[in-house]
Structures are given as structure tokens and as C-alpha cells.
Amino acid sequence: MSGVPVRQSSMTIGAAVPSLVRWRLSSDADLVFRTLATMGAHHARELARELGLPCRRVDGALAELRTAGAATPRPSGNRHGPIWQARPPVEVVATLQRRQLRLVDQDEQVRSHHAAVTAVADRQAVIGDGVRYLPTRVLTRRRLAELMDAERSEHLVINTEQSFDAASAKAGAPLGRRVVERGVRIRALGLPPADQDLHVDAELFDQPFFSYREAPAMPMKLLVIDRRIALFPADPADLERGYLEISQPGVVRGLVLLFEHHWANATDPREHGVQDIVLTDRERELIALLARGHTDVSAAAQMRVSARLITKMMRALMDRAGVENRFQLGLALGAARHMPSPAVAEKEEQ
Structure with missing residues (x-):
């Protein structure tokens, strides 16, 4: 249409927009940023109208951005x-990473590991038996699989990596799922990941027996099986040199206390993230129809249901996504790659 300026988006349509809430920006700032990133430049008043937010909240969000x-x-x-x-978005995240994410000093992590092990060992008059050396990561993974298959009550984990290699991720995910499916409680501690995304198997978050927290510093890499057996790297500077398996009760108790101390001071990162939206097949069909321009009435006819049911489905989706209108829902679904277009147009029933 002539005379209408073309809005230039800062990203490709359909690409995911990272959550700025994770970097301690407000939910309003995150929502306004998603709108600008996916829909292009806007006046503040346009943003307020399209998002259904008061002007003062939009102004505050823009000042924050x-x-x-x-x-x-x-x-x-x-x-x-x-x-x-x-x-x-890539530039924004890189800037926020530099400002807010403290990358781990590997030398400091090694010192922390040795200090933690020494402190636990010093509390024991005699370590005695109950120490086994697993000389390679391959043997360690094999032994860990055996222990987790026999695990009955609780699995404690401290991870000191800010990213994981493909082999570790592939080996660990199925083990974790099998354990929680048996009703074993998993509590995992980790560092804020270097790429701003949770490096935890997404399926585990849906399990009632799984909990995850993060903190800016961790004392050592550690696994504790049923509070009976602990494993940690023999050399924290080189994980390929294998792990030590400890079954000496006093040492294991000390390592559990170490875990509990850090657990109490860590937080769940999902409190600062964007909730995942899982769609049913029928919801995906509805969103696809609306994205192609259908109204509630015409979408209902295509799906052979009532228009009232379509309205209820959309309301339920907005409630699950934590948004206030269909425009905001479109942004949330576009960011989650559930639809090819970043917005679901609000249409009046015909």
C-alpha cells in the first residue's frame, strides 16, 4: 500500500527470540522487546495499543530496554x-552476557574442588576402604549407569560446566528419565549456562520428582547415589582422567552436607524465564488456521466445532502462556516456533 512505511524487523520471521527476563529484565521489557524484534520499529503509543498495556508500563519498559x-x-x-x-537479539544477548554472566574461572574451579574434598576428608580421622578409582570417563559412565539402575530414593548432582558436549548430553538424558520415572527424586545444581539456555533435558522438568537450581559458583562436580555412594572427578582439570567412587559413610555424609548448603542458596532459573508452551494437536491445527487469516467462526467450520469452543480454546491458551490478549499470544507462540508468523491477528467473529 503506497504511503505506508515498511517496518523492518531485526530478525527473521519465525526465529526464536531469547528471553530477556533471564537476564533480569522485567516481563514488560521482555514483551516490548519481542514485539519490536519480530514486528519492527514502533512508536510507544502503538506498542501500548497493540499489546494492550498502559502507556506508563510501555514507557517504563522502553526506558529499561x-x-x-x-x-x-x-x-x-x-x-x-x-x-x-x-x-x-544476538547482539543484545551478547551484551547482557558480558554484563551479567560471570564465566567460570577454570583455575578457580580446580582450587575450589580441591578445597571442598580436603575439607570433607579432614573431618574424618581415617578414610579407610571405600575408595575406587574409575580411570576413564567411559568406565565412569558405565559404572554410573549401573548405580542409577539400582538407585531407589535420591540422586544428587552438582555440575560445574556451563556447556555440555554432545556425548555427555546423549549419555545422561536417558538415565535421568529412567530414574525419575521410577519415582527416584533428582536434585541438580548447575552454573548459569554460557549460552543463556537451560542445559537440562526439557522432559525432566515435567517430572514431579525432578528439581533444578542454579548459582553463580559451585564447589565441585559431584554425584551422590542414594546418599550411599559419591562420585567426583579424580582431576577436575581433566575429566578424561576418570572419577573417584567413594562409599565411605563419613565422607559421603560430608559431601551431602556440601550439596545441601549450596542447594539452600541456589534458585530455580525458570522463575526468570519464559514458560514453555506445549500444544495439543487440535491447538496446533487452530493456531495454523488463525495464522492463515481465519476468524474464530471460519476456523470452527474447518475444524467442525462450535465458535464458542474456539473462543474457549484461545482463552485457555492465553491463560497457559500468561498473556492478556491474542497479539501477545502470537508473540509467545512465534518465539516458541509454534507458528510461522509472529502474531495471531485478533479478529472479530463474523
């Missing part, structure tokens, strides 16, 4: 005020 270096204003030459443009 400007301070964080996530969005910048440029003069518009009219009474509506400046036009706000999002920086590319």
Missing part, C-alpha cells in the same frame, strides 16, 4: 514521539 542497550529511539518528526527500534 534503552538502559540495557536492547532498543534505541530515533526521531520520527511527528507528534507521536520517537520510533523505537530493537537491536538484533
Whole structure:
């Protein structure tokens, strides 16, 4: 249409927008950033109208984004005020990482490991038997699989990596799922990941016996099986040199106390993230129809259900996504790659 400016988005349509809430920005700032990143530059009042938010909340969110270096204003030459443009999400995340994520000092991590082991060992007059050396990671994974298959009550984990290699991730995920499916409780501690995404098997988060927390520092890499057996790297600077398996009760108790201390001071990162949205087959069909331009009535006809049911389905989706209107739902679904377009147009029933 002539005379209508073309909005330039800072990203490809359908690409995922990382959550800024994870980097301690407000949910309003995250929502406004998603809108700018997927829909292109907007005036503040346009954002307020499309998102269904009060102007004061949009203004606050834009000020927060400007301070964080996530969005910048440029003069518009009219009474509506400046036009706000999002920086590319990859650049924004990189900036926030540098500001807020403290990457682990590997030398400090080695010192922390030795200090933790020494402190536990020093509390025992005699270590005695109950120490087994597993000389390689392959043997360690094999032994860990045996122990987890026999596990009955609780599995404690401290991870000191901020990213995982493919082999470790592939080996660990099935073991964890099998354990929680048997009703064994898993509690896992980790460092904030270097790529801002949770490095935990997503399926585990749906399990009632799984809990995960993060903290900016961890004392050592550790696994404890049923509070009876503990495993930790023989050399924290080189995991390929294998692990020590400890079954001496006093040492294991000390390592459990170490875990509990850090667990009490860690937090669940999902409290600062975007809730995942899992769609049923019928919901995916509905979203696809609405994204192609159908109204509630025409979508209902295609799906052979009532328009009232379509409205109820959309309301339920908005409640699950924690959003207030269909525009916000479209942004959430687009970010989760559930639809090819970043917005579900709000259409009146015909």
C-alpha cells in the first residue's frame, strides 16, 4: 500500500527470540522487546495499543530496554514521539552476557574442588576402604549407569560446566528419565549456562520428582547415589582422567552436607524465564488456521466445532502462556516456533 512505511524487523520471521527476563529484565521489557524484534520499529503509543498495556508500563519498559542497550529511539518528526527500534537479539544477548554472566574461572574451579574434598576428608580421622578409582570417563559412565539402575530414593548432582558436549548430553538424558520415572527424586545444581539456555533435558522438568537450581559458583562436580555412594572427578582439570567412587559413610555424609548448603542458596532459573508452551494437536491445527487469516467462526467450520469452543480454546491458551490478549499470544507462540508468523491477528467473529 503506497504511503505506508515498511517496518523492518531485526530478525527473521519465525526465529526464536531469547528471553530477556533471564537476564533480569522485567516481563514488560521482555514483551516490548519481542514485539519490536519480530514486528519492527514502533512508536510507544502503538506498542501500548497493540499489546494492550498502559502507556506508563510501555514507557517504563522502553526506558529499561534503552538502559540495557536492547532498543534505541530515533526521531520520527511527528507528534507521536520517537520510533523505537530493537537491536538484533544476538547482539543484545551478547551484551547482557558480558554484563551479567560471570564465566567460570577454570583455575578457580580446580582450587575450589580441591578445597571442598580436603575439607570433607579432614573431618574424618581415617578414610579407610571405600575408595575406587574409575580411570576413564567411559568406565565412569558405565559404572554410573549401573548405580542409577539400582538407585531407589535420591540422586544428587552438582555440575560445574556451563556447556555440555554432545556425548555427555546423549549419555545422561536417558538415565535421568529412567530414574525419575521410577519415582527416584533428582536434585541438580548447575552454573548459569554460557549460552543463556537451560542445559537440562526439557522432559525432566515435567517430572514431579525432578528439581533444578542454579548459582553463580559451585564447589565441585559431584554425584551422590542414594546418599550411599559419591562420585567426583579424580582431576577436575581433566575429566578424561576418570572419577573417584567413594562409599565411605563419613565422607559421603560430608559431601551431602556440601550439596545441601549450596542447594539452600541456589534458585530455580525458570522463575526468570519464559514458560514453555506445549500444544495439543487440535491447538496446533487452530493456531495454523488463525495464522492463515481465519476468524474464530471460519476456523470452527474447518475444524467442525462450535465458535464458542474456539473462543474457549484461545482463552485457555492465553491463560497457559500468561498473556492478556491474542497479539501477545502470537508473540509467545512465534518465539516458541509454534507458528510461522509472529502474531495471531485478533479478529472479530463474523
